[in-house]
Amino acid sequence: MNQLLAALFWGVLQRLRRATLWLLRIDPDELREDLREAPGDGLADQTDPQMRNWRRLPSDQEAELVLAALLVAAGLFAVVFILLYAFDDNNQLLGLSLGLALACAAAGLILAGKRITPQEQLVEERPELVHERDARESEELLRAGGEGISRRKLITGAAAVTGLGLGGALLVPLASAGPNVGETIEHTPWHRGRRVVDVNGNPIRAADVVEKSFLTGFPQDADPHLLGSPIVIVRVPLEQLHLPEHRPAAEWAPEGIVAYSKICTHAGCAIALYRNPLFAPHEPRPALVCPCHYSTFDPARGAAVIFGPAGRALPQLPLAIDPVTGQLLANGGFSGSVGPAWFDVNRGSA
Amino acid sequence: MIGWLIRWTDERLGSSPLLKKSLRYVFPDHWSFLLGEIALYSFIVLVVTGTYLALFFNPSSAESVYHGPYPLLQGVPVSAAFQSTMNISFQVPAGLLIRQTHHWAALLFVAAIVGHLMRIFFTGAFRKPRDLNYFIGLTLLTLAILEGFMGYSLPGDLLSGMGLAIAYGVTLSIPILGASLAFLLWGGEFPGSSTFEPRLFFLHVFVLPAVIATLIGLHLAIIMRQKHSQFGGRGHRERNVIGTPLWPAYALRATGLMVAVAAVLVLLGGLIQINPIWQYGPYEPWLGTNGAQPDWYLGWLIGALRLMPGFDIHFLNHTWVPNPFWGGVLFPGVVFTTLYAWPWAERKIAGDRRRHDLLDRPRDKPWRTALGAAFFSWVFIIFVAGAADRILVSVGFGYEGQVWFFRLAAFVVPFIVFLLTRRVCEELQVTETHPLRSFAGSAVRRSEAGGFEEIMPIEPGDEHWSGARSDQAVSD
Numbered sequence: 001m002n003q004l005l006a007a008l009f010w011g012v013l014q015r016l017r018r019a020t021l022w023l024l025r026i027d028p029d030e031l032r033e034d035l036r037e038a039p040g041d042g043l044a045d046q047t048d049p050q051m052r053n054w055r056r057l058p059s060d061q062e063a064e065l066v067l068a069a070l071l072v073a074a075g076l077f078a079v080v081f082i083l084l085y086a087f088d089d090n091n092q093l094l095g096l097s098l099g100l101a102l103a104c105a106a107a108g109l110i111l112a113g114k115r116i117t118p119q120e121q122l123v124e125e126r127p128e129l130v131h132e133r134d135a136r137e138s139e140e141l142l143r144a145g146g147e148g149i150s151r152r153k154l155i156t157g158a159a160a161v162t163g164l165g166l167g168g169a170l171l172v173p174l175a176s177a178g179p180n181v182g183e184t185i186e187h188t189p190w191h192r193g194r195r196v197v198d199v200n201g202n203p204i205r206a207a208d209v210v211e212k213s214f215l216t217g218f219p220q221d222a223d224p225h226l227l228g229s230p231i232v233i234v235r236v237p238l239e240q241l242h243l244p245e246h247r248p249a250a251e252w253a254p255e256g257i258v259a260y261s262k263i264c265t266h267a268g269c270a271i272a273l274y275r276n277p278l279f280a281p282h283e284p285r286p287a288l289v290c291p292c293h294y295s296t297f298d299p300a301r302g303a304a305v306i307f308g309p310a311g312r313a314l315p316q317l318p319l320a321i322d323p324v325t326g327q328l329l330a331n332g333g334f335s336g337s338v339g340p341a342w343f344d345v346n347r348g349s350a
Numbered sequence: 351m352i353g354w355l356i357r358w359t360d361e362r363l364g365s366s367p368l369l370k371k372s373l374r375y376v377f378p379d380h381w382s383f384l385l386g387e388i389a390l391y392s393f394i395v396l397v398v399t400g401t402y403l404a405l406f407f408n409p410s411s412a413e414s415v416y417h418g419p420y421p422l423l424q425g426v427p428v429s430a431a432f433q434s435t436m437n438i439s440f441q442v443p444a445g446l447l448i449r450q451t452h453h454w455a456a457l458l459f460v461a462a463i464v465g466h467l468m469r470i471f472f473t474g475a476f477r478k479p480r481d482l483n484y485f486i487g488l489t490l491l492t493l494a495i496l497e498g499f500m501g502y503s504l505p506g507d508l509l510s511g512m513g514l515a516i517a518y519g520v521t522l523s524i525p526i527l528g529a530s531l532a533f534l535l536w537g538g539e540f541p542g543s544s545t546f547e548p549r550l551f552f553l554h555v556f557v558l559p560a561v562i563a564t565l566i567g568l569h570l571a572i573i574m575r576q577k578h579s580q581f582g583g584r585g586h587r588e589r590n591v592i593g594t595p596l597w598p599a600y601a602l603r604a605t606g607l608m609v610a611v612a613a614v615l616v617l618l619g620g621l622i623q624i625n626p627i628w629q630y631g632p633y634e635p636w637l638g639t640n641g642a643q644p645d646w647y648l649g650w651l652i653g654a655l656r657l658m659p660g661f662d663i664h665f666l667n668h669t670w671v672p673n674p675f676w677g678g679v680l681f682p683g684v685v686f687t688t689l690y691a692w693p694w695a696e697r698k699i700a701g702d703r704r705r706h707d708l709l710d711r712p713r714d715k716p717w718r719t720a721l722g723a724a725f726f727s728w729v730f731i732i733f734v735a736g737a738a739d740r741i742l743v744s745v746g747f748g749y750e751g752q753v754w755f756f757r758l759a760a761f762v763v764p765f766i767v768f769l770l771t772r773r774v775c776e777e778l779q780v781t782e783t784h785p786l787r788s789f790a791g792s793a794v795r796r797s798e799a800g801g802f803e804e805i806m807p808i809e810p811g812d813e814h815w816s817g818a819r820s821d822q823a824v825s826d
Contacts, residue, residue, distance in 0.1 A: 051584060051585025051592070052585075085443060085444055089443045089444065091446045091447050091450075091620055092620055092621055093620075094444055094447045094620055095447050095450075095451075095616055095617055095618075095619050095620005095621055096617065096620055096621065098447070098616045098620070099613050099614075099616040099617030099620055099621075100613075100617075101613075102609050102610075102612050102613035102616055103610065103613035103614075103617070105609045105613075106606045106607070106608075106609035106610035106612075106613050107606070107610075108606075109602050109603070109605050109606030109609060110602070110603055110606035110607070110610070111606075112602045112606075113598070113599045113600065113601070113602030113603035113604075113605075113606055114599070114603065117598040117599050117602060118598065118599065119594075119599055120594060120595055120599060121592065121593070121594065122374065122376050122592070122593065122594070122595045123585070123590055123591075123592045124374075124376045124577070124590060124591050124592075125589060125590055126576075126577050126588075126589055126590060126591055126707060127575075127576075127577070129479055129576070129705070174534070175534070177534045177535070177537060178530070178532075178533035178534035178535070178536065178537055178538060179533055179537075179538055180533070181529040181530050181533050184533075184538070184539060185529060185533075185539060199636075216636050218636075223542075224634075224636070225541050225542065225634065225635060226539075226541075226542060226635075227539065227540075227541070227542075227635055229635075229636075230635060230636035262635075262636050263635065263636075266519065266655075266660075266673055266674060267515065267516040267519035267520065267655060267674045267678070268515040268516060268518055268519040268540075269512055269515055269516065269638050270512075270635060270636050270637055270638035271638075272637065272638035272639065272640070273638075273640055290638070291638050291639060291640040291641075291642065291739060292512060292516060292638065292642075292652075292655075293652070293655045293656040294656060294738075294739075294749045294750075294753060295660065296750075305660045307660070307750055307753075308656075308660055308753075309655060309656065309657075309658045309659065309660045309673050309674075309677070310660050310673065311660055311661055311662030311664075311669075311672060311673040312662060339519070339522075340518070340519030340520075340522045340523065340672065340674060341522065341523065341662055341669045341672035341673070342522040342523070342528045342529040342532075342669065342672060343525065343526050343527075343528060343529060343668055343669060343670070344529065344668065344669075345669050345672070347664065347669065
C-alpha cells in the first residue's frame with residue numbers, strides 16, 4: 001500500500017516537473033549548459049550565440065492549441081465568477097473561480113511569451129551617462145545669470161530672510177493639528193470618593209476581589225475609554241504586601257486590595273494578564289503582565305517592574321472601602337502619570 | 351488601426367522615437383530580477399482593491415451599536431469604522447474577497463520589496479550609478495511599512511487599536527518633543543481624539559499612495575535611463591546589456607507574471623482567512639490578548655521593543671529617554687541608517703568610485719556578503735523575538751527564558767552567520783559550483799585490488815560533467 005502510494009506520488013511529481021519544464025521551456029540539458037558559463041567579463045565573440053543578436057520563430061502548433069485552451073478556460077472561470085456573484089455569494093468559491101481565471105490567463109500569457117511569439121536576444125550598448133562638456137557649459141550658464149550684480153551679499157541675506165519667514169509662516173498652521181500638551185495628558189477621572197464599577201457599570205465590592213484573580217474597574221459615571229480610566233484590582237495577602245514607604249496600607253490597600261492603572265507604562269497596551277500559577281515551582285510570585293512586550297509588574301510591591309521593558313512602575317490608585325455597602329472607592333488620584341512615559345511624565349514616587 | 355493610433359499620437363506628441371526605443375528595451379534574464387516586478391504588481395493589486403474598499407469604508411470613530419449578520423457581536427458598541435469593515439466582510443457581495451486580497455497584497459508588497467532589497471544588496475547593484483535608485487527604493491520600503499501599518503490600523507478592531515496604542519507610546523518616547531508630536535499627529539490623546547481616524551484614512555488612501563506611486567514612477571524611469579544591470583557571463587560586459595527586448599516576448603511574460611501575482615493574491619483572499627476582525631472584536635483600551643500578532647513586517651519592531659531591558663533615562667525631574675525609544679525609534683533608525691549609508695561606506699572602504707553595470711555574484715564579494723548576511727540575521731533574530739508570544743502560546747516556552755535567549759542570540763548569531771557565510775563564499779569560489787543545483791565531487795574508479803582511486807575532480811564545464819550525475823557511477 002505504502003509502495004503504491006509512493007509510486008503514485010513520484011509519478012505525479014515527475015509529471016508536474018515535466019509539465020513545468022515544458023511550460024517554461026526549460027531544457028534540462030540547457031539548464032546544465034547554464035552552469036558552464038564562465039563568470040567575469042568575457043570578450044565579445046560574434047560567432048557565439050550568447051553574444052550576438054538572434055531571433056527565432058517557434059512555430060509551435062501544439063503550444064498554440066494549449067494557449068487557446070488556457071484562454072478559453074480563463075474566460076469560462078470568469079463567467080463562473082460572475083454567476084457565483086449573482087446567485088451565491090460564497091467567498092471561497094468567488095476567490096477560487098476568479099483566482100483560477102487569472103491563473104489560466106497568466107499561464108497563457110507566459111506560454112505565449114515563451115513558446116509562441118518570436119524569441120529574441122538583443123545586445124545593446126549602454127548609454128554614456130557622463131557629459132563633461134554639457135555639464136561645464138550648464139554650470140557656466142547658471143553662473144552667467146548672476147553677472148553684473150554688485151550687492152550680492154545683501155540680496156542673498158534678504159532672500160534668506162524671505163525663505164525663513166515664509167517657510168515658518170507656511171509651517172505654523174500645522175500646529176493647529178493638535179492641542180497643547182499640558183493638563184490634558186495628566187487628567188484622569190479618578191478622585192477621592194469616586195466609586196469603582198465594572199464594565200457594565202455595577203459597583204465592585206471588596207468581597208468581589210478574591211486572591212489569584214483580577215478584576216478590571218472603571219470610575220463611575222465617567223468615560224471608560226480614556227487611558228486614565230481602567231484599573232486592575234487584585235487582592236494580595238497583607239503579610240506579603242510591601243508598598244512603598246509613604247503608602248500606608250490603610251489608605252492605599254484596605255484588606256490588601258490594590259488597584260493600579262491598567263495601561264502599561266511602557267507602550268500603552270492593557271495589562272491583560274495576571275500570572276498567578278496555582279502550583280509552586282514555576283514562577284515565584286504573582287505578577288501583572290502586559291501581553292504586548294512582556295513588561296511584568298509586582299502587585300505586592302507597588303507594581304514595581306520585575307521584568308521586561310517598562311521603565312517605571314504602574315501608577316497606583318489608593319482605595320477605600322465604603323463601610324456601609326462594602327463597595328470600593330477611590331481614595332485619591334493616581335500616584336503618577338498614566339500610560340507611556342514622555343518628557344514631563346510624573347514618574348510617581350515608587 | 352495600430353498604425354493610425356501611432357501616427358495620431360506622433361503628430362501630437364512626437365512620441366514615436368520613445369515608443370520605438372521602449373519596444374526594444376532589453377531585459378536581462380534572471381529570476382531574481384522579478385522580485386521588484388512582483389512588488390510593483392502587488393502595488394497595482396493594492397490600488398485596485400483599495401479603491402473598491404474605500405467605496406464602502408466609513409472612516410469615523412463615532413460609536414454605534416453593532417447590528418448585523420455576525421451573531422457574536424450583536425449589541426456590542428463599536429466604532430463606525432469597525433461597523434463598516436464588518437459590513438464589507440459580511441454584507442457587501444465579494445467584499446470579503448476584495449478585503450482579504452487587499453490584506454494579502456499588502457503582505458506580499460512589503461515581502462517582495464525586502465526580497466528585492468536583498469537581491470540588490472548581495473549583488474552590489476547599489477553601486478554607482480544605481481545608488482540613487484537604491485535610496486529611492488529604501489524610501490519606498492519605509493513608506494510601504496508605514497502605509498501597511500496605517501491600513502491595518504483603520505478598522506478599529508482590538509489588534510489595530512493595540513498597534514496604535516504602541517505607536518502612540520513610541521511617539522511619546524521621542525526625547526523632549528515626543529508628547530507635542532504625538533498630540534499633533536493624533537489631534538489629541540489616543541484614544542479619545544475623533545480627528546485621528548479621518549486623518550489616518552486620508553493619509554492611507556491618498557497621501558502615501560500618491561507619494562509611493564510617484565517614487566515608483568521615478569524608480570522605473572531611472573532604471574530605463576541607466577538600463578538594467580546584468581550578471582557576468584560570456585559576452586556580458588560593463589558596456590553592454592544582453593537580454594530579451596520588451597516586445598513581444600518580455601511584455602507577454604511580464605504581463606503574465608502580473609496576472610499570476612493577482613491570481614495568487616485572489617486565491618489567498620478567497621481561500622485563506624486573514625485579519626478576521628470579528629474574532630478580535632472592537633478595540634477598548636482595557637483589553638489585550640496574549641499571542642496577538644501584527645502584520646509580519648512589524649515583527650522586528652515588536653521584537654526590539656520586547657528585548658530592550660526596562661529602563662528610562664531620567665534625571666533633573668525629566669524623562670529624557672523613555673524606554674520605547676530604544677526599540678521603536680532607535681533600532682529602526684540604526685537599521686535604515688546602515689542601509690542608506692552602505693553604498694557610501696563601501697565606496698570609502700574599497701576606494702572604488704567607478705561606474706558598475708555588471709553585478710557581483712555574492713560569493714565573489716565574501717566580505718560584503720558575510721557582513722550583509724550578519725546584518726540581516728541580526729534583524730531576523732529580533733524579528734523572531736517578535737513572535738515569542740506565539741512560541742509561548744503554541745509551544746509553551748516561558749517568555750522570560752525566551753527574552754533572555756533572544757537577547758543573547760541577537761549578539762551571537764550575527765557573528766556565527768558572518769563567519770559561516772564568509773567560509774561558504776570562499777568554498778564556492780574555489781569549487782565554482784552552484785550552491786543549489788550542481789554536483790561537486792570527483793569521479794572514482796574501483797581498482798582490481800578493491801581500493802578506490804580518484805580519476806579527476808569534476809567541475810562544471812568539464813566534458814565529464816554532463817555524463818556524471820550524482821546518481822550514476824562512472825565506470826570503465
